[in-house]
Amino acid sequence: MSRTVELAESGFDPAALLARFNAQLDGEGGVVSFTGYARGAAKDGQSVEALVLETYRSMTLASMEQIAADAHARFAITRSHVVHRAGTILPGEAIVFVAAASAHRRAAFEAADYMMDRLKTEAVFWKHEVKGGAKSWIEPTEADMEDASRWADRQD
Numbered sequence: 467m468s469r470t471v472e473l474a475e476s477g478f479d480p481a482a483l484l485a486r487f488n489a490q491l492d493g494e495g496g497v498v499s500f501t502g503y504a505r506g507a508a509k510d511g512q513s514v515e516a517l518v519l520e521t522y523r524s525m526t527l528a529s530m531e532q533i534a535a536d537a538h539a540r541f542a543i544t545r546s547h548v549v550h551r552a553g554t555i556l557p558g559e560a561i562v563f564v565a566a567a568s569a570h571r572r573a574a575f576e577a578a579d580y581m582m583d584r585l586k587t588e589a590v591f592w593k594h595e596v597k598g599g600a601k602s603w604i605e606p607t608e609a610d611m612e613d614a615s616r617w618a619d620r621q622d
Contacts, residue, residue: 467538471547473521473523473530474549484563487565491567496570498566501563503558516557517561517596518601519555526552534581536584541566541568541577547565548565
C-alpha cells in the first residue's frame with residue numbers, strides 16, 4: 467500500500483502527477499484521477515480574481531492524511547495520491563488532484579469520489595474568493611454536505 471498526501475504552496479501539473487502515479491503501479495487494473503480547477507466566476511456570476519486558501523499547515527495536512535487513510539481502510543485500493551493547493555490560486559489553476567489505484571475499477575472510482583467529498587467538506591482550509599478587490603468567505607454548500615453524507619449512510 468502506498469499513500470501520498472501533499473499540500474502545495476504553488477502550482478502543480480496534474481498530467482505530470484498522473485504520469486508519475488501510473489509509473490509506480492504494480493499490476494493494478496484500475497486507476498481513477500480527478501483534478502479540480504479554480505473557476506473564474508462565483509456562484510453569483512461575478513468574476514473571481516483569485517481564490518485564497520489559508521491553512522494551519524500541520525492541522526491541514528493531518529486532516530488530509532486522515533481522509534486518505536480512511537479511504538484505504540474503506541475501499542480495496544492499493545495506492546493513492548492527494549495534492550491540494552494552498553495560498554492564492556488564480557482562475558484556471560489546479561486546486562486539487564486525487565488519484566486512486568486498485569485491482570478493479572469500482573474501488574478506485576469510489577475511493578476517489580469519497581476522498582473528494584471529504585476534502586471538500588472536512589479538510590482544514592479557510593477559503594475566500596476575491597471579487598472586485600473584496601473578499602468573501604466560502605463554506606461548503608448544502609449540496610457538498612449532502613454529497614459527503616451519503617458515505618455515512620453506506621456500508622461498503
